[in-house]
Amino acid sequence: MSLTYWCEQAWVPDGIADDVIVVVEGDRIARIGQGPPPAGAERLAGLTVPGLANAHSHAFHRALRGAAQEGKGDFWTWRDRMYEVAARLDPDAYLRLATAVYAEMALAGVTCVGEFHYLHHATGGKPYDDPNAMGHALVQAARAAGLRIALLDTCYLTGGMGAQLAGAQDRFGDGNAERWAVRADDLAACYEGQADVEIGAAIHSVRAVPPEQMPVVAEFSHRHAAPLHVHVSEQPAENAACVERYAATPVQLLHEHAALGPRSTAVHATHLTDVDVELLSHSGTFICMCPTTERDLADGIGPARTLADRGARITLGSDSHAVIDLFEEARAVELDERLASGKRGHWSAADLLAAATTAGHTSLGFPDAGMLVPGARADLVSVRLDSVRTAGARGLEAVVFAATAADVHSVVSGGRRVVEDGRHVLGDVGSLLAEAIGALR
Template sequence: MRLWFEAALLPEGWRDHVRVTVADGLIVQVLPDTLPAPDDERHGPAIPGLANLHSHAFQRGIAGLTERAGSGSDSFWTWREAMYRFVDRLDPEGLRAIAALAYVEMLESGFTRVGEFHYLHHDRDGQRYADRAAMSCVIAEAARESGIALTLLPVFYAHAGFGGTPPTQGQRRFVHDLDGYATLLEAAGKVIADLEGAVLGVAPHSLRAVLPEELSQITALLLQGPVHIHIAEQMAEVDDCLAWSGQRPVEWLFDHASVDRRWCLVHATHVTPEELGRIADRQAVVGLCPITEANLGDGIFPARAFLNKGGRIGVGSDSNVEIDAAAELRLLEYGQRLQHRGRNLLAGGPGQSTGGSLFRAVQGGGAQASGQQPHGLAVGAPADIVAFRPDHSVLVERREDAILDSWIFAGGKALVDSVWRHGRRRVSEGRHLARPAIEARYRRTLGAYLD
């Protein structure tokens, strides 16, 4: 297969008139400054697909349903109780239906890989399924059906709070002991073994859900692959960690775990300058989810300070209240503008493009955190490509990084025309080719849950 693009973002930068040859799902040749041949499939400007490094796919089912004020102060914690009530209704087929549509929407927005932080493991009464990886299996099937690449991150969740507080009734579908988690991890590896490009990682849910000795044993179960953890998302979490240990969450983690470039610290919203420096020095990735963090009232991560220290970032859709790669990047920058009362704060320097700098940062950080190597529009990498609509008014006379600026700050996912994952076209004219059947199943499933 030969694809010809008006322009394409290659590892060395933007080039015009680029022919990309694909064989067995991989890029085997990239030729810039090349006139299209009669049998080339012609498209507008193209960029590499992005990794969505943090998703709870099932939460797409409650998008928009938690926006009524409660009798007291609403927060992440009150939202969590509403989410737990929805979890009580889910069965494997329901999870598959919701996840498949979420993954379709990710592809339509420019994400070509998802890091599924997967903690819904057990039956509705909290009992283990006969197949310990039953719920992991339906996540893999949803990825297979949609075509998105999967980084599966089975979550270890054992406690409700710091120091081993017993889990609540609402958490009964999540909890494991160490032996049960080891069994799950082994089974999950088998589930994704034949799923093209799939990666297995480990995910201690958070410091409040994992004891210190459990954390060290969990991370030792997988000597390669990503390690993801929620950390310092809420000030209440920081305060509780101080009360338990005398240290802040990130501070405690770095003093008690061998954090390195395999690690992704999800959110890390409430951190000190010293903690930012330690994260950057260890080359760990901070996984930012700006839309969810805004929706839940988490706060704003100090992205400008972190990037100035050489820090690495990626983005994720987390609760999936909205799925749009460009919108995540836009809100990441806008949060900094609102906080610091300036503009183009993540551009990286005078004359630099904000969209270009953001995209390159999250492309590299997302690939690292999701275990995706190699990546980008380069020979040997999977053909994970996003092409924009060449005739869209937002792209009139745009060249090079102005294309990214216009996508992120003006056009959003409406600019996405075609998406290929591992050389197979999954999105055409902005719509996933399997959307009608997947959406119809989602409608039936969600209608039954919410009736």
């Protein structure tokens, strides 16, 4: 089936162009040209950009928005609240919640999500009849919302440096990396050859996976040619505990156990030494910055510009979903750098949008997405340039530094129109979220 879209403006490899014609066949862009609207073409107003990639998501954290802000605390007190939510989920509840969360992402222009998935088992760590029931629920949710998904099945074995899993953490673990790999292999086999799903791997953190277990997870990534993601140096306390136990920083430990490389992504990478920066950059590891979560949890500001200058590729994620707005994540990389350095102009709008598009999709195992070129996946996100936020603004800066998720009015994901006139095909996403989250409370 062939569909033709006529874009008032579009961001193509050469920059912003006017009167862009995009012909879509199936889930791919077949042709791109310029000219007046062809007969029967669907008009996309404003500026059309490639689909955005949310490279780091914990779908169930969305239930904490606005519910974990009262009082004082830090990352660790927030984590206790997160465990309480995790304890209440089963596959049916998770399907309802994740469907609504992914629909919210689609409304924000996201066409692909990297789901860092560690909520595997039932209460007490007992496997469901299908040990991957929770993972299947996430894939089903992404499909219902119109997103591709890189399901990053996470190995999570200890509750701290060598500590036993306890409480809700019982639901996360498989006992050891070998048992994790058996379950993850079964999951990968279920989706082999399916173009909208990538089964990747994750090492939760150096707190949660002992170093001798890490090579098993890395080998899964190599064997399946799949992404490998890991939380890295999010908190100073994590670094201190790692150095005390292993005489190495988290980055050094991951390097020593073959967990860094061009398929790997270090999430957060907030508190790094100069050696860490060199190891990450020279290994080709992606860096996923999650500024809205990092500021919400008082994590700190990571050295994104320094990493990029050394050759690392930067991606973006909404992580705990304090907000779901990849434009906000993108500009926060620049704005946070300004706060840390006292200077402006570290990133161009094009650089930041590339982090949200081409780099993000590639880090999730979809290198043929995130660009408006023939043969690429047909992801088109159109942003209003006449809203109260964008009116009078020009160029990519209008999108990256002025627009919000609310300015996205049309989303085509993999050739499928999932958002039209700011409304998702599933209907009232706010009601879906309220129902799913209300049931957990």
